[in-house]
Amino acid sequence: MNATITDDTDRTDVHGSNSPPAATAENDGPDYLASLRLIGGYLSASRLKMGASILLATLATACELVPVWAVYRVLDAAIGGALTWPFAGLHALAALGGVVIGYAALGVAMALSHIVAFDAIYRLRLDIARHMARLPLGYFMTRKSGDARKLVIDEPEKLETIVAHGVPEGVSALSTWLAVSVWLFAVDWRMALAAIFVTPVSFVLLTMAMTHSGKRASAYQEAATRMNASIVEYLAGMPVVKIFNRTGESLAETSKAVRDYADIETEWGRYYIPLGGSFYTLVLTNIVFILPVGLLLLQTGTLSLATLLFFMLLGANYSQPLLKLFNQFHTLAHISMGSTIVAELLQTPAQSDTGRRVDFPHYDIAFESVSFGYSDHDVLHGVSFTARTGKITALVGPSGSGKSTVASLVPRFWDVRMGRVMLGGVDVRDIGLDQLMDTVAFVFQNTFLFSDTIAANIRFGNPQASDEEVEAAARAARAHEFISKLPNGYDTMLGEHGAALSGGERQRLAIARALLKNAPVVILDEATAFADPDNEAAIQEAIGELTKGRTLIVVAHRLHTIASADQILVMKDGRLIERGRHDDLLKTDGLYTRMWRDYTEARSL
Numbered sequence: 166m167n168a169t170i171t172d173d174t175d176r177t178d179v180h181g182s183n184s185p186p187a188a189t190a191e192n193d194g195p196d197y198l199a200s201l202r203l204i205g206g207y208l209s210a211s212r213l214k215m216g217a218s219i220l221l222a223t224l225a226t227a228c229e230l231v232p233v234w235a236v237y238r239v240l241d242a243a244i245g246g247a248l249t250w251p252f253a254g255l256h257a258l259a260a261l262g263g264v265v266i267g268y269a270a271l272g273v274a275m276a277l278s279h280i281v282a283f284d285a286i287y288r289l290r291l292d293i294a295r296h297m298a299r300l301p302l303g304y305f306m307t308r309k310s311g312d313a314r315k316l317v318i319d320e321p322e323k324l325e326t327i328v329a330h331g332v333p334e335g336v337s338a339l340s341t342w343l344a345v346s347v348w349l350f351a352v353d354w355r356m357a358l359a360a361i362f363v364t365p366v367s368f369v370l371l372t373m374a375m376t377h378s379g380k381r382a383s384a385y386q387e388a389a390t391r392m393n394a395s396i397v398e399y400l401a402g403m404p405v406v407k408i409f410n411r412t413g414e415s416l417a418e419t420s421k422a423v424r425d426y427a428d429i430e431t432e433w434g435r436y437y438i439p440l441g442g443s444f445y446t447l448v449l450t451n452i453v454f455i456l457p458v459g460l461l462l463l464q465t466g467t468l469s470l471a472t473l474l475f476f477m478l479l480g481a482n483y484s485q486p487l488l489k490l491f492n493q494f495h496t497l498a499h500i501s502m503g504s505t506i507v508a509e510l511l512q513t514p515a516q517s518d519t520g521r522r523v524d525f526p527h528y529d530i531a532f533e534s535v536s537f538g539y540s541d542h543d544v545l546h547g548v549s550f551t552a553r554t555g556k557i558t559a560l561v562g563p564s565g566s567g568k569s570t571v572a573s574l575v576p577r578f579w580d581v582r583m584g585r586v587m588l589g590g591v592d593v594r595d596i597g598l599d600q601l602m603d604t605v606a607f608v609f610q611n612t613f614l615f616s617d618t619i620a621a622n623i624r625f626g627n628p629q630a631s632d633e634e635v636e637a638a639a640r641a642a643r644a645h646e647f648i649s650k651l652p653n654g655y656d657t658m659l660g661e662h663g664a665a666l667s668g669g670e671r672q673r674l675a676i677a678r679a680l681l682k683n684a685p686v687v688i689l690d691e692a693t694a695f696a697d698p699d700n701e702a703a704i705q706e707a708i709g710e711l712t713k714g715r716t717l718i719v720v721a722h723r724l725h726t727i728a729s730a731d732q733i734l735v736m737k738d739g740r741l742i743e744r745g746r747h748d749d750l751l752k753t754d755g756l757y758t759r760m761w762r763d764y765t766e767a768r769s770l
């Protein structure tokens with residue numbers, strides 16, 4: 166019998182690459198434009214507001230110059246003996262007006278840029294979250310939960326500074342600097358040269374400093390990440406470290422990460438501080454050149470005292486806007502790596518989804534010459550088997566032999582590199598993702614339980630389930646007994662990770678969830694840790710419930726639990742090397758026989 170496929174969407178079937186992402190290329194220096202590229206697309210919808218913000222910020226900076234202009238005019242009049250009260254009053258009012266308008270313009274500019282920033286970051290976060298939801302599930306299994314938080318929350322947050330402050334302040338700083346330069350030259354080109362003389366020199370120094378520190382940016386950021394990870398691991402692993410009395414070694418590793426980071430910082434400081442320090446000193450020393458040149462010209466009678474005072478007022482702070490601009494560049498360099506990671510995430514190909522619905526004639530799972538690898542080298546080589554509906558298929562083998570990887574290919578945590586994984590006679594890539602997720606239940610080794618009631622955690626398998634159905638699932642999963650003993654029964658709240666439950670109890674809750682989901686295919690990654698016989702027996706019975714009419718694939722660690730399996734697949738180094746029932750395999754004296762011998766010996770100790 167053939168499976169029927171109905172296409173209920175216009176999505177196209179692309180057996181696109183859903184392989185794990187390749188490592189990103191090493192990059193020597195910061196990509197200063199990475200943040201602007203990332204956020205740029207989100208600003209186009211707010212072009213007008215952003216433009217108005219830039220104009221107002223420029224106006225605000227221009228207004229800062231009005232008091233300087235007023236003082237210059239008043240001084241000029243006073244020195245020329247033409248100063249009158251109305252003239253002075255008018256200029257005082259102009260100066261005041263400049264300050265008030267400047268503040269008002271800056272206020273509105275900042276309000277606008279913040280509105281634009283919040284909107285852009287909101288939309289960026291939404292896109293990141295939406296894209297994450299379309300990524301293969303394996304993507305999340307290879308990352309720490311903190312990574313996703315960093316990508317959705319922290320990195321976009323940093324872009325707020327760039328949009329809300331960097332863009333308006335940067336553009337206004339540059340335009341003000343250009344306008345002041347033109348003004349200085351218009352007033353007196355000789356004094357203007359004296360005022361700007363030191364600026365190019367200081368900026369050559371800064372460029373040298375930034376190029377040098379830029380080359381070390383990736384090493385610096387890597388060392389910072391290593392140090393953070395090492396400290397977090399050191400603290401999180403403290404109980405294990407103490408129990409095994411390994412404080413010394415563990416601290417030594419963390420100390421090394423901290424020392425490496427300090428070494429990189431010291432080396433950075435050795436080059437950056439002399440150059441950067443000279444820049445900051447030089448850039449604000451225009452006055453040192455303005456004053457002697459001005460006095461000289463004053464003596465020759467070719468410069469008025471008012472013009473000299475004007476240059477002293479304006480020229481002294483001539484480079485301030487450029488300093489602002491370069492501070493923005495520093496911010497860009499600082500957040501460039503985070504923006505690059507977010508951009509890479511958004512470019513990670515989404516999982517292909519045909520959206521097709523299939524009428525399955527059966528729920529057999531068939532692997533046809535499947536090869537797969539997480540990076541360049543394959544960890545599965547030409548794996549072929551069929552797991553029949555209503556039967557238990559157990560995967561066994563040494564650690565790292567590829568059992569969990571085989572299991573993860575059924576619900577498309579990853580897509581195969583070669584061959585096919587078939588469900589009910591259809592390539593899993595041809596089944597709409599929604600239907601595939603409804604058809605396959607996956608019971609993980611480390612069950613994630615939400616900070617909610619036990620009932621809500623079980624109901625996660627089927628939100629429509631009644632209380633009776635929840636209880637029936639718990640009974641079938643042999644979880645009802647321990648739940649009933651809890652103070653609030655099914656209404657007992659679980660801690661952030663269900664800390665109040667034992668590992669075996671957690672897995673039975675997960676089985677209850679899977680039973681409630683009533684999926685025809687169940688993949689169970691059997692938990693390793695539960696040595697207590699009561700728990701084992703209960704899990705054994707719960708697994709029995711799972712098999713009824715379903716295709717069950719168990720990644721087995723405790724061999725006696727699968728001794729009655731309909732089919733045992735023995736894996737080694739990514740290959741299927743033996744298959745059969747327990748008794749038949751024991752007759753072959755192969756790997757399974759050796760594993761069984763070791764296992765029974767270990768249990769009898």
Ligand SMILES: Nc1ncnc2c1ncn2[C@@H]1O[C@H](COP(=O)(O)OP(=O)(O)OP(=O)(O)O)[C@@H](O)[C@H]1O
Nearest residue numbers: 306307539544562563564565566567568569570571
């Ligand atoms: N997300 C991943 N990224 C890169 N390599 C991985 C990943 N997951 C597993 N591997 C590698 O693939 C190989 C097979 O791992 P897998 O977890 O499938 O083995 P396993 O037989 O289930 O092991 P165990 O019994 O210890 O759970 C191992 O070499 C492992 O290091």
